[in-house]
Amino acid sequence: LLSSVQPAAARSLMIAGLACFAARGYHATTTRDISTGSGMSPAALYVHYASKEELLYHVSRLAHASALNLVEEAAEGEPDPIGRVRAYMRGFTVWHAQHHTLARVAQYELSALVPEHRDEVAKMRRKTEAVLRSAIQDGVRSGVFSVSDVRSMTRAILSLGIDVARWFRDDADLTPTALGDLYAVLALRMLGVTDCG
């Protein structure tokens, strides 16, 4: 995912920053850690990013834009609510498993962003949530889902996917795809669909 970042030096800094944030947290990481971690001089970060926060913002935006894009595409191809929720949850789960380090930093370091950056990321998060909520609402209307509180249900299903970033590791007992298939079934069961094969 980070391979699209240009120029190469900005990409190296992002990769090093992500590794530092994931290992020790945003606040315990210095700009010097990031610059030297990418094999550059201590102040190299400032050539490409105005600050450490600016780098986190780029990491977070990249992650959230990628997840949003993926769930929009997954949902678009599916005409009925069951198919949309299944495709959404499969994609959302696979994304969090495949990009677990990036996802963990993007999900857990939101409070470190300055207000304007946090607002921009929050907007992307709301769009991501809206795609699922709209599929759930359609299914409630057509009678295929049984849901008492659409907002809480949407949050619960997203929550199951997001938490994958906390525990998933590359040597996990399930592949991202197998986990995505399982969680798509679980999301449909949560919605009261019993035959979701």
Place this chain on the structure above:
Amino acid sequence: LLSSVQPAAARSLMIAGLACFAARGYHATTTRDISTGSGMSPAALYVHYASKEELLYHVSRLAHASALNLVEEAAEGEPDPIGRVRAYMRGFTVWHAQHHTLARVAQYELSALVPEHRDEVAKMRRKTEAVLRSAIQDGVRSGVFSVSDVRSMTRAILSLGIDVARWFRDDADLTPTALGDLYAVLALRMLGVTDCG
């Protein structure tokens, strides 16, 4: 939960440490931050804890022991698997909502513990997990649950509860109890139980 910690100075340090870890992360917090945050002299922490890690270990042990104790008691009173999963998930969810700051630190800073402390906490986590897994296995055997992979199902249900610590705030739109009731229903739906009222 922290009110049981004695003496009072050790309790103040734990409360201040928890606030620092939650706000900026374990690695960005100094022992001086914690001591002065509790209104004591810079080196006061060392009177009660051998190190910052030792304080985190006490916080983590307190949290995990409390959660384990709660789910064991919740499950004990219920003879059938459906009742056990319901009581477990209700208690587990309420615990993570009520103690969301403590839970967040205990769940997300595990990697900062030294190996022997991490092992001890991991043992408590495995016990907590085993109580749920055993209820699920019983329900699979008696035919009330429909589960293809008990391990992944146990992890998914726990995951839904643990992620509450990430997003829950005291001004959330649901009370901890209402959330616990909802998530108990969702856990049973995930297990293929359709009439869980």
